[in-house]
Amino acid sequence: MTSVGDDPGLPRPAEMSGELRRMALHLETAAVLELRAQRTADPRQVAVLRRRAEQRRQEAARLRERLAACGMALPPRPDRAPAPTAAAP
Numbered sequence: 001m002t003s004v005g006d007d008p009g010l011p012r013p014a015e016m017s018g019e020l021r022r023m024a025l026h027l028e029t030a031a032v033l034e035l036r037a038q039r040t041a042d043p044r045q046v047a048v049l050r051r052r053a054e055q056r057r058q059e060a061a062r063l064r065e066r067l068a069a070c071g072m073a074l075p076p077r078p079d080r081a082p083a084p085t086a087a088a089p
Helices: 013-039 043-069
Strands: none
Touching: 013 043
């Protein structure tokens, strides 16, 4: 029988909390970059900020997959369809 710490492909328990913090930091940074992209008028800067936000989300997803494999995070939810909007009278 092996423990989580015995698998060289998985983080050790002491490292897992750091991985969770990194995942949260990437998601928070992505949100800030997306907000900055919404507030700027320069289309080139918008593209750069959105690209950087997407990179942060992708890195967070990789960390989540790795942590989910060892039971430290839930797997990502499948994308849901947007809620229907009410028709204007």
